[in-house]
Amino acid sequence: MKTDLENNVDLVAALLKSMSHPVRLRILCQLRDGEKTAGELQSVIKTTNANITQHLNIMRNQGCISSRKEANYIYSSISNQKILTLINTLQTLFCEKEK
Amino acid sequence: MKTDLENNVDLVAALLKSMSHPVRLRILCQLRDGEKTAGELQSVIKTTNANITQHLNIMRNQGCISSRKEANYIYSSISNQKILTLINTLQTLFCEKEK
């Protein structure tokens, strides 16, 4: 059974908002392949590591991203299948290209 | 053929951003059933009509929403199937409820 999206707009809007920043969407794209450290993300996404951490925090607080610590590396990953499905849907819908 | 989402993050992030406000997501939900006037939207979404118009403008500028004028009513509607599919995906993913 489903509840209407209308009953959950606040939650869903907050979730979308946490994903709708170029740096954050870039991070999510990177994490599709599996967990990465802030340093690995920074090597691909050109901004400061402080900035990467801040954006990771926003998504962590929203529940998009999980972290685990190992030595002095912190590995971040997409926290659940739903987020991954959403990202894949975005790609299918908006990145289709004619050959 | 697909291009990677990574090549389109700026565009997709901007699109998501235009949808990730509670009032705007509420408007999109309402428009799933078909076009509505600002007045009709206002009767369901409790805010001023100026505010409704402003949010409609944001989505219109982003290409989510189209408008047509008839007499002194302006009917707004979801501009394309992709947006509708995305909204339905959000509902399926995040509004599923156990019976």
Add this chain to the structure above:
DNA sequence: AGTCTATTTTAGAATTTAATTAATTACTTA
């Protein structure tokens, strides 16, 4: 302990966003 590396946290300024109110436009109808 001291140093190095990886990361996070904090504080600040600059920018953007959002809501409110008032004024304006466009159309209809008496």
Add this chain to the structure above:
DNA sequence: TAAGTAATTAATTAAATTCTAAAATAGACT
């Protein structure tokens, strides 16, 4: 043409977001 309705635009203010730079934390290594 004047009044009424629907919607938009503009201006203001308040609030939230973002980036930068500096300081702080945590673990690894010597």
